[in-house]
Amino acid sequence: MRDVAARPGSGDGDRPREVLRVRAFALFWSATTIRAFGGSIAGVAFQILIVTVITASPFEIGVLSALSVVPYLFLGLIVGALMDRWKRQRTLMVTSIGRAVVLGIVPILLLLDALDFWSLAAVILLLGILTLFADSAAQPLLPHIVPRSSLVMANARLGQSETVAGTAGPALGGALLNLVGAPILFAFDAAINAVSAVLQSRIEVDEAVPSPRAHGRHIGHDIVEGMRFTYRHRTLRPLALSVHIWFLGNSIVATVFAVFVLRELNLEPWAFGLALAFGGFGGFLGALLAPALGRRLGAGRAILLGRMLVIVPWAAMAVAPISASSDLALLLPLISAAQFVYGLAMGIEDANDIGYRQAVAPDAIQGRMNSTIRTMNRVIFFFGALLAGSLATFFGYPLTLGVAAIIFTAAASVVGFSSLRSARHDDLEGLES
Incomplete structure (x- = not known):
């Protein structure tokens, strides 16, 4: 099974070059990086909300932690199959918008003093589902953005920015939480995801149209x-x-x-x-x-x-x-x-x-x-x-x-x-x- 022609620059003569000079990847990297920073910042804020606002019990904390994994356990294979039939670029845009909307609900709940265990659980579960769709779309989209010979460098650049976000993001999130408070912090994170959606929408990429399923076949x-x-x-x-x-x-x-x-x-x-x-x-x-x-x-x-x-x-x-x-x-x-x-x-x-x-x-x-x-x-x-x-x-x-x-x-x-x-x-x- 071969797919050489489906990828740009898949020949032996390609030489890896700095992928951040490729406009499509620069936009993809920027959208991914700011989304990673936003996720790290929000992660700290969620932990503080769980302990200080809803005063969750140890059992409830365990449930909230498990909710971030549950979508992968029950939907991972299904979403992966869908990503071979859906437009991955469009999926990333929609999930960023969805995250912006869901995160934007949190400050409203805080200001109305309506945030409790169940509403926070719903928010975490929705974010987990959106993240599953985004992760499932991002990896198969990348080979359409950079040549095959540059995939390792592209993943390395993404790994570098995600490492920085994972290291600096929690400290930044804790500082911002003290300075501006939780409602503004979550509104800020919602805005970050909206910006990510805009950057993602500017990527020009050609995605092949999948062939229709044969008669009698289904997603299973x-x-x-x-x-x-x-x-x-x-x-x-x-x-x-x-x-x-x-x-x-x-x-x-x-x-x-x-x-x-x-x-x-x-x-x-x-x-x-x-x-x-x-x-x-x-x-x-x-x-x-x-x-x-x-x-x-x-x-x-x-x-x-x-x-x-x-x-x-x-x-x-x-x-x-x-x-x-x-x-x-x-x-x-x-x-x-x-x-x-x-x-x-x-x-x-x-x-x-x-x-x-x-x-x-x-x-x-x-x-x-x-x-x-x-x-x-x-x-x-x-x-x-x-x-x-x-x-x-x-x-x-x-x-x-x-x-x-x-x-x-x-x-x-x-x-x-x-x-x-x-x-x-x-x-x-x-x-x-």
Whole structure:
């Protein structure tokens, strides 16, 4: 199965160039970046509202947290199939407008003193559904905006801006919340999404019209076809399995790391924030290095490098002789270094992973391929988080982080012992299923 002609610049002679000089990508990047900043700012505001305004119980907090994942669990595969038949550019515009409207409702509810658990739950659920549609449209749209040879660089630029947004956004959101209050902050975030919709609308892109379904076929057949393509493909299968295993390990560290550091090791909140900032810097640097590493090592070995690097910080945290009585001069450098390497690994592998997926899959199945991988990742993350709680309860935090390091090792092994290891971004054989 080939889709060479469907992509601009898909020939061997292409040379990667700075994608921000491509007008369509510059607009796409700008819209995505300001939306990411808005999401990070709103994330802090939502957390504060949950604790201070509606005074949610621990059970209610858990429900609100789960609502952001629920759309992926129940709609992920369906939306992915729709994205292979709908206009992805139009979907991104509509979802940005939808987010602006939903976020604009929050200040009205606050001013009317009508914000309660149920209304906030409805807002979070609607935002989760809109984000699902936006994510499902963005990844398959990108190969229409930049040449195939520039996909890794494009994903690296997106990763860099999202890392900065994820690092600086919460601090900015906390400061703005204190300065202007929650109603104005949410109105500001609604305006950001409106601007994002305007930027998105200015992108000129040609999207192929999908062929009509054969008689007797329905969306279920489309979903199955996407899953078969993903898990039968020579290089996509090990890529998907590896990232699924990686998500299991990541669900464990994401669940227990903060509790271990803040509660078990008694690290001060300011020191914890500083360590997370090192993770953001590592992620930015990894995304900066990702295109060059992908060209020099090839896609498979660059992904393998990232998978191997991520083992190091959690294995070190598992065996390091640290406790609540450890000196801050030991704890802070260790935890900061662990976060830096963790971020560096993700920055390197994300751009190469996503770029390779986008290059290897035909346009007609991009939405389903991405949604298959993304939905399975979130299902695994959901159950992995539950597993992490049980492991930490019965075996303690260091051993739980050690289990995560073993799982990350398994994820790297899938890449290292499969045909994916020798895959390259410029290898047109990867376009064959």
